[in-house]
Amino acid sequence: MSRSTQPKILSKKPRQVRDAEATKQQILDAAEAEFSRHGLNGARTEAIARGAGVTTAMIYYYYQSKEGLYQAVLQRPVVEMYEGFKQLNLDDLPPQAALEVVVRGAIAYEAAHPQRGMLWFQEANQNQGKYFKQGNWQENFSYIIKVLERGMTEGCFRQLDPFFVTLQIVGVCTLYFNAHENLKHIRPDLQLLSPELIEQYTQEAIKLILAGVRSDKG
Amino acid sequence: MSRSTQPKILSKKPRQVRDAEATKQQILDAAEAEFSRHGLNGARTEAIARGAGVTTAMIYYYYQSKEGLYQAVLQRPVVEMYEGFKQLNLDDLPPQAALEVVVRGAIAYEAAHPQRGMLWFQEANQNQGKYFKQGNWQENFSYIIKVLERGMTEGCFRQLDPFFVTLQIVGVCTLYFNAHENLKHIRPDLQLLSPELIEQYTQEAIKLILAGVRSDKG
């Protein structure tokens, strides 16, 4: 059944298998990387296409415009994080344990998606959060806020501003990864993204945050 | 001595006063804003020129190339921060007080230069810290690291990793400002950049960090 030889010896591009869903996904992944690095304006459609192993025409075929693709990219993590929080069942844990799980989860998420965090900074600074606004972020923030509020009610956390402390926790969990490419030059002796160092950083973060919020009584 | 009328009634652009230093400075300021938003690649020379009130030709006259201008922009804050740390005289204060001063100073600096922090993220993610590497950042980090080490030696801080905790402190002090344009959509009821809220955030940050590093004995 197999053809004895290739039809064209010099055929450079083995025409890609036709698989709409796979192609769409590859474009989305490549776009996430490119938009994270350069933001909506700075991203190059050609770079996205190359990263996805297709031509730029495919981007427009599936996502209509660069902006449409950008919105699709921003959408994905919001839903993913929401599902992640839900699976943690934070309500079933005492506040300290819940907070530890949050920190571990947040850092693990950042480690798994090294440059995804930059998406939000790009979005904030290039588009004033115009597209960010569309995602349902309140929900994700409220998971952490609720843990802090419960800790205060139960008396194991000190009086604190839940929103501000949530921001501080996010800052602790993300800077390490967002700034990694700079930090590696400050500490060239360390493998900052190795599992060992990430675990070490995680433990330091848990210590700082748990000690930082606990009440004197608790 | 003065000419009785303008030579050309319709002359749209009142030719700018010739002041090399002023022009150079205006370009640098406009460039900082543009590079912070878009990074080296994404920044538009035309936008920088417009922001500085000059033509793009001036950029090349004073800084040779877009890249030359970018390097000049990155250089300025490194020196500024170094001078700022020096003036704090951290060695003269007990560790807790020194750390509080660091946090206050860091947040005040961010508040005074709202989007400057994005420069480093852009640099990290677009250029892998290639130009960041050239600034002398170790010096700035070591100011905080020394405070933490002294606190451990004197017994008022717990055993901690000074580099990691420094990163955590930086994360706490910067996320609020770097992500502000997104955060304002999460909490449209708050004026996050008002002096009052910044002061409130500062106090929360100090509480979290001081409690987070202090030893049980101290």
Place this chain on the structure above:
DNA sequence: GTCTATAATACGATAGAC
């Protein structure tokens, strides 16, 4: 569903007048 070719525009950089 995927590609090639191309139209239309935007951008970095320079030359030369003033």
Place this chain on the structure above:
DNA sequence: GTCTATCGTATTATAGAC
């Protein structure tokens, strides 16, 4: 020291073949 005009290239987006 500053501007106008422009060259060459890179980029987004589309039309049409396969």
